Amino acid sequence: MTHYPNLLAPLDLGHVTLPNRVLMGSMHTGLEETKDWNRVAEFYAARARGGVGLMVTGGMAPNREGGVFPGAAGLFTAEDIANHRVVTDRVHEAGGRIAMQILHAGRYAYGPECVSASGIKSPISPFPPKELDEAGIEKQIADIVTSASRAREAGYDGVEIMGSEGYFINQFLVRHTNKREDRWGGSYENRMRLPIEIVRRTREAVGEDFIIIYRLSMIDLVPDGSTFEEVILLAQEIEKAGASIINTGIGWHEARIPTIATSVPRAAFTWVTKKLMGEVGIPVITSNRINTPEVAEDVLSSGAADMVSMARPFLADADFVAKAAAGKAETIAPCIACNQACLDHTFSGKISTCLVNPRACFETELMITPTERQKSIGVVGAGPAGLSAAMTAAERGHKVTLFDRAEEIGGQLNMARVIPGKEEFHGLVDWFRTMVADLGITLELGREIAAGDLDAFDEVIIATGVVPRDPGIPGQDGPNVLSYIDVLRGKAPVGDRVAIIGAGGIGFDVAEYLVHEGDSPTEDLDLWREEWGIGDPSETPGGLAPAGPQPEPPARRITLLQRKSEAPGKRLGKTTGWIHRAALRMKDVKMMGGVNYERIDAEGIHVSHGEARENPTLIEADTIVLCAGQLSDRSLADALETAGVNCHVIGGADVAAELDAKRAINQGTRLAATL
Ligand code: NAP
Ligand code: SF4
Numbered sequence: 001m002t003h004y005p006n007l008l009a010p011l012d013l014g015h016v017t018l019p020n021r022v023l024m025g026s027m028h029t030g031l032e033e034t035k036d037w038n039r040v041a042e043f044y045a046a047r048a049r050g051g052v053g054l055m056v057t058g059g060m061a062p063n064r065e066g067g068v069f070p071g072a073a074g075l076f077t078a079e080d081i082a083n084h085r086v087v088t089d090r091v092h093e094a095g096g097r098i099a100m101q102i103l104h105a106g107r108y109a110y111g112p113e114c115v116s117a118s119g120i121k122s123p124i125s126p127f128p129p130k131e132l133d134e135a136g137i138e139k140q141i142a143d144i145v146t147s148a149s150r151a152r153e154a155g156y157d158g159v160e161i162m163g164s165e166g167y168f169i170n171q172f173l174v175r176h177t178n179k180r181e182d183r184w185g186g187s188y189e190n191r192m193r194l195p196i197e198i199v200r201r202t203r204e205a206v207g208e209d210f211i212i213i214y215r216l217s218m219i220d221l222v223p224d225g226s227t228f229e230e231v232i233l234l235a236q237e238i239e240k241a242g243a244s245i246i247n248t249g250i251g252w253h254e255a256r257i258p259t260i261a262t263s264v265p266r267a268a269f270t271w272v273t274k275k276l277m278g279e280v281g282i283p284v285i286t287s288n289r290i291n292t293p294e295v296a297e298d299v300l301s302s303g304a305a306d307m308v309s310m311a312r313p314f315l316a317d318a319d320f321v322a323k324a325a326a327g328k329a330e331t332i333a334p335c336i337a338c339n340q341a342c343l344d345h346t347f348s349g350k351i352s353t354c355l356v357n358p359r360a361c362f363e364t365e366l367m368i369t370p371t372e373r374q375k376s377i378g379v380v381g382a383g384p385a386g387l388s389a390a391m392t393a394a395e396r397g398h399k400v401t402l403f404d405r406a407e408e409i410g411g412q413l414n415m416a417r418v419i420p421g422k423e424e425f426h427g428l429v430d431w432f433r434t435m436v437a438d439l440g441i442t443l444e445l446g447r448e449i450a451a452g453d454l455d456a457f458d459e460v461i462i463a464t465g466v467v468p469r470d471p472g473i474p475g476q477d478g479p480n481v482l483s484y485i486d487v488l489r490g491k492a493p494v495g496d497r498v499a500i501i502g503a504g505g506i507g508f509d510v511a512e513y514l515v516h517e518g519d520s521p522t523e524d525l526d527l528w529r530e531e532w533g534i535g536d537p538s539e540t541p542g543g544l545a546p547a548g549p550q551p552e553p554p555a556r557r558i559t560l561l562q563r564k565s566e567a568p569g570k571r572l573g574k575t576t577g578w579i580h581r582a583a584l585r586m587k588d589v590k591m592m593g594g595v596n597y598e599r600i601d602a603e604g605i606h607v608s609h610g611e612a613r614e615n616p617t618l619i620e621a622d623t624i625v626l627c628a629g630q631l632s633d634r635s636l637a638d639a640l641e642t643a644g645v646n647c648h649v650i651g652g653a654d655v656a657a658e659l660d661a662k663r664a665i666n667q668g669t670r671l672a673a674t675l
Contacts (some may be wrong), residue, residue: 004293004324006300011053011283011307013244015209016157018053018097018307021300022321023247023285025311026101026160027342028058029352029361032073037083041090042363047314048096051321053307055096055314056160056213057087059103062147065113066104066140066168075100075150088155099158099211100151102144106168107177108253115140116171117178117185117194124254137184140168141198148202148212158211161198163238164249169195170217173234174542176224192234196241203242213285214243218272218537221255225542232279239280247285247309248273257532257544258579260312262337263421264289265525267299274304275538285309291316291335292427293324310335315342315354315361330434333357336424340662344574356428358666368673371396377675378457379403380449380636383411384661385651386463387432388668393675394439401442401457403449409433411465412652413661415488419509420520421583451639459675460645462637463668466630466652466659471501475600476626484510484627495622496556499605501597502627503560503568505660508580510627515587517555527552531586554587559619561607565594592619600624632656 002008011018024047031040047055061067061074075081084100091098107116107129115136116129132140148159163169171177172194178185184193199214206212216238218231226234235246250269251259258264266289273286286305290296296308313320316335323332333356341360342352354360359368375398379390382404390402408414410429417425436443454460468483475481484506486492498514500507521528529535531552535545562568568591569581584591595607604621608614630652637649648671651664 002325003327003329004297007293007297007308008325013211013283016097016211020051020053020321021307022053022296023307023309024052024055024314025287025309026056026058026162027311027315027352028068028346030346030349031351031361032058032060033071034351035083036364037086039364041087043361044087044098045090045094045096046318046363048091048094048098050314050317050319051325052096052314053321054157054211055091055098057098057100059101059162060147062102062104063140063143065109065115066106066143067109067111068103068105069110075147075154081150081154084151084154084156092155097157099160099213100154100156101160101162102147102151103162104140104144104168106171108167116168117180120177120179122166122254134182137194141194141201144198145201145205149205152206152210158213158244159202159206160213160215160247161195161202162215163195164215164217166217166220166222166252166254169198170220170252173217173230174220174225176222188230188233192230192237195234196237199238199241199243211245212243213245213247214238215247215249217249217252218276219250219269219543220537221251221257221259221534221544222542223544225252226537227541228275228536228538231537232276235276235280239282243282245283245285245307246276246280248287248305250288256582257534260288260337261339261576261579262424263522263579263583264337265522265528266291266295268525268528270299270302270304272537272543274302277303277305283307287311289337291337291424292332293320293329312337312342312354315352316356318360330431331438332431334424334427334431336428338424338573339575340573340660344576347574355662355665358669366670366673368392368395371398371675374398375458375675376456377401377459377461378454379461379463380454381411381463381465381651381653382406382409382443382445383463383465383651383664384413385465385664385668386411386461387436388665389461389463389650389672390441391432391435391439392669392672394441396672398675401444402436403444403447405446405448407446409436409443409445415485416509418488418490419513420516421512421522422509423520423522449636451636451643451645454640454645460640460647461671462640462647462649462653463651463664464633464636464653466656467633468626469629469631471597471626471628473501473597473600473605476624478600478602480602480622481600481624481626484625487625488513494556494625497604497621497623498556499559499561499619499621499624500627501561501605501624502629503562503591503593504627504629505572507560507562507627508569508572508584510625511558511560511584511589512580514556514558515554515584515589549586551586554589557588559590559592559621560584561595561597561605561619562593563595563597567591568593630656630659
């Protein structure tokens, strides 16, 4: 008997039956733009082999003006169609099904040729769109329909028409961006004409035996968005126009509310989709922050949707569904919703991959193959770098022993997981623990290793991590000064007024840890909605709470300091930095750049400003926490070198600057793939 009777139940769409209720949601990986079609095909085929019911590709542009950025991929030529055939054939050979997303970005298109309902620039793009005339609108519809026909020709099982997230179609739906007075603007009947015409004409063009998913924005999270009455009406009209499935879109890209980041509670928006259930006859998909089979099963069994969309979890583990079906859910590599290797890469023009799975999108390049000669491998340090190296080596058939001086595995991940909003790191450490046992790695915790202890191994990997940097501030030895390790390990009491030295990733984490008390909003959906001001689209158009964000008062008064004069937090994750900054601002955390640390005494920390060390200021604080970055812990590596023992040094022990779990896991995995 399966643990997931709802998730693994087939879904009958008339002309086709999907094997389960799992959709791999659309992700822009950047793979199509590489034009390496074997690589694209392998990415999707791996997920098809892993048992997902239906996949949706990254957004394909219907025309040049609608592409998310200049040169965005789409089906424009016979050659494009032939290239996409490589992908669909490989997916079908693997027993999977795949739909192509058609994404017209409208005013979000990053280029001067962008078009929209009205000539109103978006707050997240420098390009004002051209207001389309009647012929222009007809051209956009025709291009989208042509794109769907070409998708069929390329062997896709269907298309997803992207009608949410504030893109082109969404821009016609709400008054916020549609000021037209012709038949495409004004009344809701007029504003929804565009999506209905697109779906109706697409159905006419592609025939009945082709899946049309319509992604509908159910809560816009921008002022003056759609009401839920409008959402229901649109969904019903979209069904009549010929869609097979309705998928849920949450929040416009310009919304200032996090919708998929790790601090968003799991399944945080399924209540929105549930409001549509029973209003339409076709299946409804829900999405956002669903990352385990348990959560997905709960969502379906509660009647919130007919199907569940997960996107990033399929970067973390291509075999998500197969492992769930085999009763081995605990071996699924968890997506921790960090965005560090997926969306942050996309927005930096890099190929997406995954922090926990460096093979994602690198399936044809990073091969983990069985070894021809088993070696005994000693790995020192059970943080993310050492764990990944140990796991990959063991997976390949090597005999691996993993040492750590601590009594638990995880290294720095154990500090991350106590931060409110980073609870997903618990799951990551649990997964590592499961895999270490599953792969038969010999684990020796509580062992301080010296150079001479490693003689018996064929290969030695040093992943001893980092030590805190000593900022050398006069007075830092006082009783009111703590290191971030003391604080996050809960070893020391912290006063009400706190100054944090260093505003990097850890400084921000420590601030987040210290301003919260009681339940983490990430584990309490109502509290989280209050904090960010998320109301109900049935009560307020767009779903913003009329009273705005109502954060709990901060547990402490915090000042976050750095020497650089730039805005603190500027270098945090590309797609998540704004959330960390906004979260701390909501808790009245003072951020100060451009300071010199003069001295610490019982009153607090004395700083001065600028190169001339002017304007001396006392920042009163009961506790000062040092988060001044880290240095490599190379003591064992150096001792081995002195003893003439060859070793591989990885992770923070190799390079401490800008270390994160993404680099550590990637480096550990890649090294072990070669041994
Ligand atoms: P970090 O991000 O490099 O920040 C170090 C901080 O210390 C900076 O604010 C720096 O600012 C300050 N600093 C450097 N040298 C100093 C000195 N001699 N005296 C006083 N202050 C000094 O390092 P981290 O905060 O330790 O984080 C370690 C790594 O983990 C980073 O790569 C970080 O990105 C990663 N991490 C990421 C996240 C995340 O959310 N993605 C969370 C936690 C950690 P000034 O030099 O301007 O003073
Ligand atoms: Fe999930 Fe982070 Fe991997 Fe992206 S990089 S898929 S958010 S774990």
